[in-house]
Amino acid sequence: MKKIGLAIICCLFLCLGKAQNKKILPLIIISTQNTALVYTTNTENQLSQLYFGPVLKSTADYSMIRASSLPAITTQGATTVREPALGVLHADKNPSLELQYLNHTAKNEENIQSTEIQLKDPQYPFYVTLHFKAYRNENVIEQWTEIKHQEKKPVVLKYYTSAFLQLSSENYYLTQFSGGWANEMRMQESLLPESIHSIESKQGTQGTATNLPSFMLSVDHPANEESGNVLAGTLAWSGNFKLGFENMHYNEETGRLLQILPGVNNYISDYILSPNTSFTTPSFIYTYSYSGKGQASRNLHQWANNYGIYKGKENKSTLLNNWEATSFNFDEKKLISLLDESQSLGVDVFLLDDGWFGNKYPRNSDNAGLGDWEVNHKKLPNGLPFLVNEAKKRNVKFGIWVEPEMVNPKSELYEKHPEWILKLPNRSENLRRSQLVLDMSNPNVQDHAFKVIDNILLQNPGIAYIKWDCNRYMTNTFSNYLKEKQSNLYIDYILGLYKVLQRVRQKYPDIELMWCSGGGSRAEYGGLKYANEFWPSDNTDPVQRILMQYGYSHFFPMGIQCAHVTSWGKQPLKYKLDVAMSGKLGFDIRVNEMNSQELKLSQNAVKNYKNIQDIVNTGEMYRLIAPYNNNQAAWMLVDQSKNKAVLYAYTLHTQYGDYFDPVYCKGLDPDKKYQLTELNLEDENKPQLSQNGKILSGDYLMKVGLKWFLNGSIKSSIIELKSVN
Known part of the structure; x- marks a missing residue:
């Protein structure tokens, strides 16, 4: 019995020693109030995206997720044939790039969590730093990449995207906007095919002349304004851009993997980078909404007013x-x-x-x-x-x-x-x-x-x-x-x-x-x-x-x-x-x-x-009736306190027999009473809204709504809503 006990003790010590020698994988959590983007490393010490989705209550739960062997960042000429996010021609003309994890740092300052992840090619003094800012209250993440090297001669950057996001689902529905002069913002929504798809601009000075560097991606099913999972992203860049989507076929490890690669368009733009200088990509700003496109927009609007627009909160001049x-x-x-x-x-x-x-x-x-x-x-x-x-x-x-x-x-x-x-x-x-x-x-x-x-x-x-x-x-x-x-x-x-x-x-x-x-x-x-x-x-x-x-x-x-x-x-x-x-x-x-x-x-x-x-x-935007497939349109803006709101309603070129849905308000406080006032009346004694001047509850306005009150083509109304005691 003594020998058996001694053997058990020795085994325990041996196992403990192995556990101590076993490398502890990093857990890098980039988190807003509602969304978490989590990285770790794979067996090759490459950065791997562990999770992207709703925040888990316990951070320890992220470590329970099975890590993928796929690197989060695809690189040119390495071990994958996927669309590269980063690529380089080294000074010795080697056209490959591999990146391994070095370290990371994170700090929290009021509403912003800043994270930096340091990566390096094991064979070259070539460094990549991934930068993240997570805006807690806005539920927005800003991401960009910094590249530098200490090779003896300049290197050529072939690919240099700003972000590298991966999603796993059966279907994705892409909403994008395109057009031309005097015909901007034509919306298209379609099922993303199993292929490589891109939204691009090559016009140099006029980056958004034909396409917008922005998109919404509905996961699993087409989202509507107030339901569905939606990733909304936009690139902060005034020149040529490319939003890449590689929708891969199904495999046992990842399911149907979608790789999203937004950044500067590398069209005739192999960038020559001298030693000991930095190349910084533009920011990619994105949000993940679990309650439709409307919430995704409101997240981006709040971020924009607080951080993205010069003096965004200040009223502009008429x-x-x-x-x-x-x-x-x-x-x-x-x-x-x-x-x-x-x-x-x-x-x-x-x-x-x-x-x-x-x-x-x-x-x-x-x-x-x-x-x-x-x-x-x-x-x-x-x-x-x-x-x-x-x-x-x-x-x-x-x-x-x-x-x-x-x-x-x-x-x-x-x-x-x-x-x-x-x-x-x-x-x-x-x-x-x-x-x-x-x-x-x-x-x-x-x-x-x-x-x-x-x-x-x-x-x-x-x-x-x-x-x-x-x-x-x-x-x-x-x-x-x-x-x-x-x-x-x-x-x-x-x-x-x-x-x-x-x-x-x-x-x-x-x-x-x-x-x-x-x-x-x-x-x-x-x-x-x-x-x-x-x-x-x-x-x-x-x-x-x-x-x-x-x-x-x-x-x-x-x-x-x-x-x-x-x-x-x-x-x-x-x-x-x-x-x-x-x-x-x-x-x-x-x-x-x-x-x-x-x-x-x-x-x-x-x-x-x-x-x-x-x-x-600065009001919160609620799109109520889209003008694309209707001869009517409506939206409203609500202030943060929910004491004031403005409702806009329009008819376009109506036809005989058109049926118009009621306007169901959104974003109001159901327990508050609101007085409705129609603005810009041509005749104060002839309002178009029959409830003009009346007081209705937020609950009524959102559940019963307002019967459509504009009759005929090219009619419009602005309704001011003010809470009353």
Whole structure:
């Protein structure tokens, strides 16, 4: 018995020794309030995604999940044939990459958990750091990648995505948005095929001209607004992007695995990275909703207002733009009359658009003057200071249009600095809108672009608003500055643009900036880090804008979508006002052609808008009736306290026999009472809503709803809801 006991004791010690020598796998938990992304390592010491889904109450439970042998990050030329997330051509021309786990760090600061995971190629001094920010209250994760090396010569980055997410399910339904000039945000939802699918942009300066770098992915079944599992993501980048989806066939270990690879498009962009320098990818921002697309949008909106948009919580300025009224044809007298109209409307800003500059080559059309940012003395003999002062007398702020990234061949800038222009040396110039693109990868061009803004604001300190435009994409591109690094151009251009915007923000933190690019070609969070709002489309027809603004709301708050009342479309003025008031209200219309009733209606709309603007800007968005397959549309915005809300309702081109569903409100407090007030009435004695002025409970409004009250085509209504004791 003694021998048996001794043997047992020896066995126990031997097992204990083995347990002590056994490597303890790391457990890296990146967690918001509702979602956890968890990593560990596999048998090859490669990072492996252990879990992505709802937060578990006990962190110890994550260690109970069976780890996959598949690495979380697919690399070029290693041991897999899957679509690579990262790839490199080393200095010795080895085209492969392997990454092993080194260590990780994490820290919590109030609402944000920051995590860094260090990886390294075992054969090369090549390092990759994965960065994560988990925003607890917003249930949003921001992810990006930093790459650096200490090889003797430059390496070439072939693939460099921002994130690497894996899902396992039978089916996925992809919602994406595409289009073109004046036809932005056409929604498509389809079953993701078993293949490699991508959403891409290759237009350089105008990253979102044809596709949005944003998507929603419903897992298992198509999601609706308030039910279903939905991953929503958006890339913060103003240039070429690629959202990759590799939907693999079923295997025993993973089931049907979907790999999601969002990042900069590597199209003709093998990036040459010198030793001891860092390459940082743009951020991929995403959220996982377990209660439908609506909650995914509300998560992104909350994150955007708090972190993603420059001064996102602040209300934006209402304005009157001169473009529709004058085009290029104006003088001081005409602009003074428009300042009077701005004052009469009650808007905050008068915005002077294109055409105010150029002397040797006057900017009287789009074929001359671009790049010569000096006031046209013939049009404006007293300069901008005179106009700024006249605006101040009328209690109106002054705004200005600029396009610092572009140049006309017919300009002094073109003559003085041909080396600053992107164009192939042995090809004919390829013009778009009669203009060419300046080389923003060149520090001298960056200085020039900054000085365009700096000089305007130094000479006119009263200017409070800038519309930053970009009216063409990149073609025929060659950089004199980059020389042998031409493949860096598409990336270094955008990085150079961001350097300029950073300088502008550092020196002029209070300037309000509209992010605009030939319509909705920069609808993304890379530029919105520096801008207060963006221009969704040059198409301001209100029927089209209902679809567009509804579509953009999947990823962007309503309050940053510039929505102007213009001459586009033949709808009544009230309809145009009601549509524009669902976004950031502005006017680009001939106010002097309004009759007294139309002017009064517009003035009243401006006042009403300012009373509800805080809700438009930061309220929670509930999409109630989609306009895509209906001749009606409705949505509402609710403030955080649930004391105030705004309901928008529209009919489009109705047909005889159309049936319209009631409007069931959402997001209200069922225990509160709300008084309903219809805004923008043309006749105060003839409201369209029969319950106008009545008090109804939140419970009633959400369960019984409001019977559809708009009769006929092109009708609209805005209902303000206020809680009462």
